[in-house]
Amino acid sequence: MDPDKKDRFEKRFTDILNYGALNLAMAIGYKTGLFDVMAQENRPLSRIEIAGLANADKRYVEEWLGIMATGRVIEIVTENPVCPLYFLPQEHAVFLSKKGRSSMAVYTQEIPMLTEIALEAVVSDFSRGEGIPFSQYPRFQAFMTELSNNKFRDGLVEKFIPDVVGGELINRLESGIRVCDLGCGQGVAVRLLAKAFPESTFIGIDNHEAAIHVAREALSDDQLKNVKFVCEDAALIQDKEEYHRQFDYVFAFDAIHDQTRPLDALKGVRHMMAPGGWFSMIDIDAQSDHEGNMGHPMGPFLYTVSLMHCLPVGLQDNGAGLGMMWGRTKALELLRQAGFKDPQALEMAYDPFNVHYLCRT
Numbered sequence: 131m132d133p134d135k136k137d138r139f140e141k142r143f144t145d146i147l148n149y150g151a152l153n154l155a156m157a158i159g160y161k162t163g164l165f166d167v168m169a170q171e172n173r174p175l176s177r178i179e180i181a182g183l184a185n186a187d188k189r190y191v192e193e194w195l196g197i198m199a200t201g202r203v204i205e206i207v208t209e210n211p212v213c214p215l216y217f218l219p220q221e222h223a224v225f226l227s228k229k230g231r232s233s234m235a236v237y238t239q240e241i242p243m244l245t246e247i248a249l250e251a252v253v254s255d256f257s258r259g260e261g262i263p264f265s266q267y268p269r270f271q272a273f274m275t276e277l278s279n280n281k282f283r284d285g286l287v288e289k290f291i292p293d294v295v296g297g298e299l300i301n302r303l304e305s306g307i308r309v310c311d312l313g314c315g316q317g318v319a320v321r322l323l324a325k326a327f328p329e330s331t332f333i334g335i336d337n338h339e340a341a342i343h344v345a346r347e348a349l350s351d352d353q354l355k356n357v358k359f360v361c362e363d364a365a366l367i368q369d370k371e372e373y374h375r376q377f378d379y380v381f382a383f384d385a386i387h388d389q390t391r392p393l394d395a396l397k398g399v400r401h402m403m404a405p406g407g408w409f410s411m412i413d414i415d416a417q418s419d420h421e422g423n424m425g426h427p428m429g430p431f432l433y434t435v436s437l438m439h440c441l442p443v444g445l446q447d448n449g450a451g452l453g454m455m456w457g458r459t460k461a462l463e464l465l466r467q468a469g470f471k472d473p474q475a476l477e478m479a480y481d482p483f484n485v486h487y488l489c490r491t
């Protein structure tokens with residue numbers, strides 16, 4: 131045994147335990163609004179002030195500040211042990227407050243939520259590999275909406291759309307085309323697009339009835355007339371005449387890898403596309419082998435989300451079980467199998483964690 135290697139791993143092990151604990155405590159700070167009040171005040175605060183501003187119990191806040199300070203998320207600016215002051219630097223606040231321009235704080239919710247709702251089910255399915263029904267994840271769609279609001283609010287209309295086919299898509303959207311969002315969830319993306327491009331018509335498709343219901347309700351709040359939502363299994367679309375060649379642009383954000391029959395869903399996309407149409411599949415950027423992902427900055431995080439959600443829901447009913455980290459090679463292979471001749475994998479400058487697979491009819 132190499133003693134140095136053992137020491138190094140012991141140190142890493144300590145870091146792992148600390149970072150896991152920090153993720154959980156940061157999730158609590160996000161949920162209870164503690165980061166938000168500290169970011170808003172932008173000055174050193176006592177625990178009593180923080181508790182008052184966030185309407186929280188001061189002993190809980192004190193314990194939480196202990197985690198944030200020792201975890202170097204929040205700074206102690208006065209070393210007065212009787213009444214220390216705590217400061218959230220702006221350089222940290224941009225990631226942590228809900229309104230921060232680079233807010234990543236919503237991601238702190240993901241592992242605690244999946245642990246709470248699926249840990250036992252996943253552990254017990256390890257011996258069977260049968261997968262876990264989507265109904266096991268009742269809070270998933272609401273979480274996805276929070277995440278998508280965060281992700282799309284600045285990026286979708288201003289950055290992603292103008293970049294597709296060198297600006298040709300935005301021209302077509304402005305003139306008026308038929309667009310489908312496949313696996314739309316609660317419809318965040320498609321509603322943003324429908325608002326931005328009133329000349330075009332939009333349809334959001336998802337097989338999750340409750341998500342479609344929420345999407346429809348949001349629609350009446352928005353008073354949008356150019357979008358509708360339909361509950362449909364993407365795998366069955368290829369057999370339905372009413373969808374044949376109906377769409378000039380189809381997109382699927384983060385919605386192919388966790389389907390049980392992704393190949394059939396992609397064949398459905400081809401069935402839906404009008405001649406000259408485009409399909410954008412946006413998915414996590416990864417390699418298809420573990421070795422290739424050794425340098426991925428979020429490898430363990432993304433594989434864990436996949437293990438706890440994407441893989442088990444994709445394994446249902448003898449499903450493909452691609453998992454979120456299926457990677458470029460498998461993705462391009464599946465697109466070709468579905469009949470797309472020359473799918474391209476395009477980097478997205480403003481979103482390095484995803485890749486844009488652009489396909490033509």
Ligand SMILES: C[S@@+](CC[C@H](N)C(=O)[O-])C[C@H]1O[C@@H](n2cnc3c(N)ncnc32)[C@H](O)[C@@H]1O
Nearest residue numbers: 278313314315336337338363364383384385389
């Ligand atoms: C990770 S979520 C992404 C949602 C949305 N596109 C977004 O980016 O916020 C994946 C979505 O695909 C949907 N989905 C999974 N299997 C499907 C199927 N067979 N047909 C239609 N939608 C499906 C799920 O219900 C879920 O809403």
